[in-house]
Amino acid sequence: MPWTVPDIEPPATIDRLLHATTGRVTGGLSPVSLALAYADWALHLAESPGKWQRLAEKAVRKTARFNIYAAHVLSNAETEPCIEPLPQDRRFRNEAWRRWPFNLIYQGFLLHQQWWHNVTTGLGGVSPHHEQVVSFVARQLLDMVSPVNFIATNPEVLDATAREGGRNLLRGAMNFIEDLERSVGDKPPLGTEDFQPGKQVALTRGQVVYRNRLVELIQYSAATPEVHAEPVLIVPAWIMKYYILDLSPHNSLVKYLVERGHTVFMISWHNPTEHDRDLDMEDYLRLGVLEALNAVQAIVPGKKINTVGYCIGGTLLSMAAAYMAQVGDERLNTITLLAAQTDFTEAGELMLFIDDSQLNYLEDIMWKQGYLDNRQMAGAFQLLRSHDLVWSLVVRQYLLGGRQTLTDLMAWNADATRMPYRMHSEYLHRLFLRNDLFAGRYKINGRTISLGDISAPMFAVATETDHVAPWKSVYKINLIADPDVTFLLTNGGHNAGIVSQPGHTGRHYRVAHRPSGTNYIDPETWFLSNPQIEGSWWPTWVDWLERHASGQSAPPTMGAPHKGYAPLMAAPGSYVLER
The missing domain is CATH 3.40.50.1820 (Alpha/Beta hydrolase fold, catalytic domain)
Structure with missing residues (x-):
């Protein structure tokens, strides 16, 4: 006998059609699940004046740290940063981020990122799962507005644009159009044709x-x-x-x-x-x-x-x-x-x-x-590592105008x-x-x-x-x-x-x-x-x-x-x- 979820009334067809249609917009994520997580966090935060006080104190301390750092930077460009990125965060490793004003921009962003982590975690009464979801969504939103992702606030992109007279942006626009065409046409990423099973990979007799x-x-x-x-x-x-x-x-x-x-x-x-x-x-x-x-x-x-x-x-x-x-x-x-x-x-x-x-x-x-589409699964995995799998590629391919050279492992990963x-x-x-x-x-x-x-x-x-x-x-x-x-x-x-x-x-x-x-x-x-x-x-x-x-x-x-x-x-x- 086929397995079914116990003790749940079978959903009406109209409900399923609504959810399936909405899922095309949300990438398969449930808006209700996100809303429940947010409500759990927001309601507990609303009744936690002590948490608000600690957050205000942290904001004041971080602002003071930033202002002291900014003052020192004006007189000494070699001033040690007031906050270091997490070990897995490779976005600001280029020496160009040590120049003024970009050092102030990325330091301010990291301080904001740290503060929002404090906001979304450590709140009594919130279920661990909901806390993880809210913290995760906050990270995704912060990743979207990272200074790395914008031409005016990314010194590496500005340097490349000045050096190449804007040709990097032209190449990036062409890369974007090509990738969009492949996505709409349900084609695999560029370069996968060089790793076909039986021709370049999967060759053992x-x-x-x-x-x-x-x-x-x-x-x-x-x-x-x-x-x-x-x-x-x-x-x-x-x-x-x-x-x-x-x-x-x-x-x-x-x-x-x-x-x-x-x-x-x-x-x-x-x-x-x-x-x-x-x-x-x-x-x-x-x-x-x-x-x-x-x-x-x-x-x-x-x-x-x-x-x-x-x-x-x-x-x-x-x-x-x-x-x-x-x-x-x-x-x-x-x-x-x-x-x-x-x-x-x-x-x-x-x-x-x-x-x-x-x-x-x-x-x-x-x-x-009748199935879970591979693109829906890939989207979830990409979100888990959006630094490396989404935004770094956006910068490299669309702002710097480069192209990622596919390896056999990367081409296999696209063959979902x-x-x-x-x-x-x-x-x-x-x-x-x-x-x-x-x-x-x-x-x-x-x-x-x-x-x-x-x-x-x-x-x-x-x-x-x-x-x-x-x-x-x-x-x-x-x-x-x-x-x-x-x-x-x-x-x-x-x-x-x-x-x-x-x-x-x-x-x-x-x-x-x-x-x-x-x-x-x-x-x-x-x-x-x-x-x-x-x-x-x-x-x-x-x-x-x-x-x-x-x-x-x-x-x-x-x-x-x-x-x-x-x-x-x-x-x-x-x-x-x-x-």
Whole structure:
């Protein structure tokens, strides 16, 4: 029976149509959710005269600091700033911002930004979620009026304009027109044509050996005379195309595994359309992970399987592992989770967009479309890092007249996918909002599953600056009871931290092994207890895989035609090309 939100009267069609239409204007954000957050904050602020007094005192102190700084700057241009940007704020690093009057402009902006943070936080009685939403909206509004974004207040733009006689602004206007045309025409960003799967990326040789309505299964060709006996099955996220793990030859995790003597299989997900609106989480489990395991077992019989799940693919893999433990299926040799959450109580800044009002609104948008559009998801991710993903690009491309040179990772990031209505609704409600999986309430095929039933050794990778799956959230895999867990924390973000090939400069990680039955260590203590190791984490992980291998054998055949798994076409297959 399809999952539905309990105890809620089905909405009228007219309500859903209204919300879906409004969502086109709001970018999928619920006005009611924002209004509730603002009302919670504003009403508590209105009855907090002590807070008003402290804010007034802060305003007076900041004004005095600024005036003293301004007076000193007039006599000494080398005066130390009265406020420093946050470490992640790179907008004012250019030396041009140290010149008068731009030093006064950016210092005044930072002081205002700090004061508004005080206004929107630390107010008793406001729910933590509403406080985060109000503070987030305030940051977005301040980012919009940052002096960096305007010609007259940005010394870098003024210098470029004087130096080039305004040609930078002309180029910027042409860039804007070209980008607008591509956006209206639903075309990918400029430069993505240089990174097409099967031509410039996703080049590791292999064959599609199985296909159903939801997945293609790719088996990669062996690159060594002998291979490790246990094959590797990778379950990528379906919010992204699989080839992030098979980008260019120099940074392909698949190629690295194959060259280390592993037989690798990869799931490539179908990009859903409105016809797939009723696919649910159990469909993704059954048609995705379980069907792929059946195929791998048929092609490499008699061997357990090393499984790898990335992002939401790792969440699905953990669900599959718990279900398999429940039914006595012992085919898993190891489980590797890459930037994958199993507990969603601290799921990072994405929780800003998750509450009952927002999900009700989002459901109505998906009901109308049959899916969640990739542009709606991309907008949310861009807002989380508007400094880097929105305004810095506006300045670079439209004011300075430059063009961003796309990398393979950036082009892949633009090759987004859609989310089926029923699956995404279930995912957001049951995992993000209710945390059913970690709480032991999630049912698959009528059975309540528990992550504590998993007994296969686990290797969990988290990244230090992950906005999607914060590392302390990923670390909670250590709270489940039985598995032997190796936890590794690498620098970088959700994607760049995973695509961290040997030889990549500036990479480091920390790693520790917790045997089954040992006591839990909190993440802060874990971080301080494990020294930083320079280099890529890939060799450490592959060494761990090989310690759990039972030996080597001749490479398996490509597919198993006599068992119904004949090669269908060359990798990367057809699903990865769907738009």
